[in-house]
Amino acid sequence: MEDKIREVLKTIQFPGYSRDIVSFGMVKGIRVRDGEVEIDLHINTKNQEAAEQVKREVEEKVSSLEGVSRVKVNLTTLSQKEPPKPKAHVSTKSSPFAGQQRIEGVKCVVAVGSGKGGVGKTTVAVNLALALAKKGYSVGIMDADVYGPNVPTMMGIEGAVPRVTEDNKIIPVEVGGIKVISIGFFVEKDQPVIWRGPLVSKLIEQFLRDVMWAPLDILIVDLPPGTGDVQLSLVQKVPVDGGIVVTTPQELALQDARKAAKMFEEVGVPVIGIIENMSYLVCPHCGARIDLFPHAGAKKAAQDMNTKYLGEIPFEPRAAEGSDSGKPVVLYYPDSPQTKAFLELADVVVRETNCIEPVQ
Numbered sequence: 001m002e003d004k005i006r007e008v009l010k011t012i013q014f015p016g017y018s019r020d021i022v023s024f025g026m027v028k029g030i031r032v033r034d035g036e037v038e039i040d041l042h043i044n045t046k047n048q049e050a051a052e053q054v055k056r057e058v059e060e061k062v063s064s065l066e067g068v069s070r071v072k073v074n075l076t077t078l079s080q081k082e083p084p085k086p087k088a089h090v091s092t093k094s095s096p097f098a099g100q101q102r103i104e105g106v107k108c109v110v111a112v113g114s115g116k117g118g119v120g121k122t123t124v125a126v127n128l129a130l131a132l133a134k135k136g137y138s139v140g141i142m143d144a145d146v147y148g149p150n151v152p153t154m155m156g157i158e159g160a161v162p163r164v165t166e167d168n169k170i171i172p173v174e175v176g177g178i179k180v181i182s183i184g185f186f187v188e189k190d191q192p193v194i195w196r197g198p199l200v201s202k203l204i205e206q207f208l209r210d211v212m213w214a215p216l217d218i219l220i221v222d223l224p225p226g227t228g229d230v231q232l233s234l235v236q237k238v239p240v241d242g243g244i245v246v247t248t249p250q251e252l253a254l255q256d257a258r259k260a261a262k263m264f265e266e267v268g269v270p271v272i273g274i275i276e277n278m279s280y281l282v283c284p285h286c287g288a289r290i291d292l293f294p295h296a297g298a299k300k301a302a303q304d305m306n307t308k309y310l311g312e313i314p315f316e317p318r319a320a321e322g323s324d325s326g327k328p329v330v331l332y333y334p335d336s337p338q339t340k341a342f343l344e345l346a347d348v349v350v351r352e353t354n355c356i357e358p359v360q
């Protein structure tokens with residue numbers, strides 16, 4: 001009977017997502033007794049309407065099963081109980097975030113996302129990580145951009161193969177003092193991988209639990225662009241201490257940034273702020289600032305979203321080239337305006353997430 005119910009639940013999707021509620025880990029329990037079914041549903045969202053819609057669909061579909069006389073759905077969401085800010089190393093098993101569990105030995109998890117591709121999200125994630133390392137923190141990067149894992153290329157470690165221990169723990173690749181894991185290490189380059197929901201969920205789980213991250217002050221997660229399955233999988237599994245949204249000055253990118261910020265908010269991730277990348281061009285000849293687009297958009301988007309504007313990162317041709325060839329600007333151009341911007345961003349992240357002690 002339980003299997004039958006689970007099969008039915010697998011046909012129900014969370015509105016707006018391509019995955020079913022079972023593979024998202026939203027179904028926390030199924031109990032059957034004399035035809036009476038009780039289902040525990042926990043959905044990490046503040047979107048109460050969507051959650052109620054799921055609940056109704058569960059009730060309808062399960063009660064139409066043969067042999068079911070009554071269905072009770074216990075629904076918990078983020079709206080009913082604000083999450084207590086979990087302390088580092090403390091498991092939150094007994095809270096409504098039942099599925100969420102801190103990574104042992106990792107104090108802080110920060111996600112970097114964007115509404116769309118091509119805004120330099122990975123550049124920001126990589127250089128933020130390097131800036132934090134430069135300040136003395138122990139840092140890791142989890143490249144969760146399953147559709148375009150660029151972290152290895154940008155850090156110059158393409159083709160690296162992480163070692164696996166006898167008890168199947170993955171040892172992250174270390175570069176520039178940073179621990180790195182990426183799906184790029186495990187798939188052939190340019191070989192398209194079709195990431196179906198359950199596979200994404202399993203991969204994220206492995207990257208969180210089977211990689212030897214500890215001890216780590218901060219783990220930066222490079223999310224795929226958009227607001228999809230990876231994002232939701234991540235927040236179902238681990239408390240995320242902050243989200244950074246990367247955008248560019250273009251109008252469309254800003255609209256998407258709003259969506260990305262809203263997604264973080266809905267799933268209970270505190271938005272650290274919006275950062276404007278490729279904000280202006282630094283002239284390679286004289287170092288002057290050249291604006292390519294009208295400004296103030298990101299600032300306004302941040303205001304609209306009631307979140308922080310984290311400033312602007314210039315576009316530097318030599319740095320962009322360096323990024324493609326595995327020479328991140330924070331390591332290779334320490335005096336550049338870009339590096340300065342990333343070091344400032346690192347300070348803001350430490351201050352706003354409040355899960356690691358500032359070093360100075």
Ligand SMILES: [Zn+2]
Nearest residue numbers: 283285286288
């Ligand atoms: Zn010039």
